[in-house]
Amino acid sequence: MKKILVIFAIAGILYACTEAHKGGTSANGNINNKFCDSTVAGNPCSVIPIDVNETFGVGYDSFLDSLHQIPFDVFSWQTFIALNWPSDSTGKPIGSSITDSPNAPRVWEHYKDPTEVFGSTDAGLTLRLGQNKKTGQKFLYMDSKSPRLLHTGQTVDAAHLNGFQEADGHPLIDRNLNFALYEIKMNPVETKFIVDSSLTTTQGIYNLGKKNNNAINLPVSDSASKNVGSMEIKATWRILLPAQGDDTTRFYCRKATIYIDSLHTRNHQPLLIKNVTVGLVGMHIIRDTKKLSTNATWSTFEHIDNTPDDLTAAQQSNRKWSFYNPLCLNCTPNQAPDTLAGDNGQYIWEVTPPYAIKYTVKAPGQSLTQTFGTQAVRKYPVYKYTDIVNQLWQEKLKGSVWANYRLIGTQWRLSEVFPSPTAPNFLANTTLETFIQKDASCIGCHSNAAVSFNNTKIRTDLSFIFPVYAQTPSTPLIKPKAKK
Numbered sequence: 179m180k181k182i183l184v185i186f187a188i189a190g191i192l193y194a195c196t197e198a199h200k201g202g203t204s205a206n207g208n209i210n211n212k213f214c215d216s217t218v219a220g221n222p223c224s225v226i227p228i229d230v231n232e233t234f235g236v237g238y239d240s241f242l243d244s245l246h247q248i249p250f251d252v253f254s255w256q257t258f259i260a261l262n263w264p265s266d267s268t269g270k271p272i273g274s275s276i277t278d279s280p281n282a283p284r285v286w287e288h289y290k291d292p293t294e295v296f297g298s299t300d301a302g303l304t305l306r307l308g309q310n311k312k313t314g315q316k317f318l319y320m321d322s323k324s325p326r327l328l329h330t331g332q333t334v335d336a337a338h339l340n341g342f343q344e345a346d347g348h349p350l351i352d353r354n355l356n357f358a359l360y361e362i363k364m365n366p367v368e369t370k371f372i373v374d375s376s377l378t379t380t381q382g383i384y385n386l387g388k389k390n391n392n393a394i395n396l397p398v399s400d401s402a403s404k405n406v407g408s409m410e411i412k413a414t415w416r417i418l419l420p421a422q423g424d425d426t427t428r429f430y431c432r433k434a435t436i437y438i439d440s441l442h443t444r445n446h447q448p449l450l451i452k453n454v455t456v457g458l459v460g461m462h463i464i465r466d467t468k469k470l471s472t473n474a475t476w477s478t479f480e481h482i483d484n485t486p487d488d489l490t491a492a493q494q495s496n497r498k499w500s501f502y503n504p505l506c507l508n509c510t511p512n513q514a515p516d517t518l519a520g521d522n523g524q525y526i527w528e529v530t531p532p533y534a535i536k537y538t539v540k541a542p543g544q545s546l547t548q549t550f551g552t553q554a555v556r557k558y559p560v561y562k563y564t565d566i567v568n569q570l571w572q573e574k575l576k577g578s579v580w581a582n583y584r585l586i587g588t589q590w591r592l593s594e595v596f597p598s599p600t601a602p603n604f605l606a607n608t609t610l611e612t613f614i615q616k617d618a619s620c621i622g623c624h625s626n627a628a629v630s631f632n633n634t635k636i637r638t639d640l641s642f643i644f645p646v647y648a649q650t651p652s653t654p655l656i657k658p659k660a661k662k
Contacts, residue, residue, distance in 0.1 A: 212256075215231075251567040259575075287432075315453070317434065348612075349537070356532050360415070363412075392634060413461045416456065417454055418431065433455060473600075480583065481582055515537035525537065538550060564585055586607055627641055
């Protein structure tokens with residue numbers, strides 16, 4: 179009997195995927211597998227979906243997770259494509275295809291950097307950020323998976339973030355021995371809520387939190403008003419060097435200005451690298467939707483060239499992986515580089531490339547003189563039904579760089595059940611949780627997000643932006659000047 183149920187379950191899932199390919203409806207009658215969350219179902223579009231098109235009962239188990247996961251993964255893809263749609267100078271989507279205007283910035287790139295909203299004590303950073311808005315180039319200044327504390331110039335640590343595991347401050351080093359770069363964005367819904375509610379200071383967060391059971395509740399999506407709700411994005415980029423074998427036609431690329439403060443450079447002077455080509459290699463999308471507002475919905479994408487799924491096959495392949503080198507046979511996978519003596523616990527950029535040369539490793543037991551960057555290896559395979567959805571979307575995007583990206587997973591948890599498991603239990607992006615994949619969980623980690631003020635802990639709706647960027651009463655911060 180159990181085998182029969184499993185067969186029916188798999189058949190139902192495959193049917194749902196087939197309907198996704200046709201733009202139809204699933205077996206439960208919900209329009210949850212279309213390529214576009216609108217009346218036009220045949221192709222991906224610029225419409226950001228409002229919510230996951232799925233109905234839930236009370237509770238679920240691992241068997242039902244499989245059935246429910248597909249609508250979440252479709253929701254993730256719809257969101258990813260809509261956010262990466264080409265846009266005009268105001269951030270509005272343009273064109274009828276994602277391949278239109280290939281050199282145009284994407285919709286999400288017009289969203290606000292937290293520094294623009296909260297400010298910074300680093301006058302050089304705010305100056306460069308303000309100036310760069312006039313150039314049209316991307317501006318990148320973070321070289322670890324957690325931003326440096328803007329108040330002190332130090333790395334964010336777990337104690338500051340109340341147990342935030344990802345904030346270990348370790349950098350990721352690519353095949354060309356350069357640091358990967360990161361950025362954080364907040365959509366207009368969240369930005370407006372923060373500004374209107376005076377949440378740029380710990381005092382303001384405390385004032386609102388005390389009125390709401392010691393919690394900040396970000397706006398959720400609403401179908402009636404077509405409000406997409408709060409959204410946060412964390413993206414990973416790497417410097418692309420065609421002369422060293424990087425194929426820029428495989429990536430979504432931008433020209434960028436990189437700014438590294440004097441605390442993190444070898445000559446202790448601010449480092450400004452202009453007009454460098456960077457390629458998108460990873461993206462987290464965190465959304466507050468009405469159906470799952472308590473725990474949010476977590477989508478994570480990667481470029482297909484980041485690291486191989488089959489390490490044995492990779493040894494026979496000539497493919498150039500961004501964060502894996504088959505020649506590094508005995509290198510320890512997912513090992514964070516150590517800081518160097520005399521650098522005060524900081525990771526230091528060289529003033530000329532390769533910028534991370536001091537943190538490279540040699541393969542133990544090999545006579546090679548070659549050194550390597552991070553040997554990133556995926557700890558958990560991509561869920562098989564997620565990969566079925568990936569194949570359908572990649573086929574639709576065939577011929578564009580966006581076919582070279584794939585969904586690693588969508589994590590969610592029902593609010594009605596407590597304590598309830600997450601689906602999936604663990605989820606890690608090899609560029610954003612490289613060194614903590616063993617027990618990485620978006621919801622599990624972010625459930626600790628809070629700001630402490632007046633001996634009171636104010637929960638910040640799973641967002642670490644508030645404890646990292648919020649001003650303290652004694653620390654007036656500088657905000658970048660708006661573009662004229």
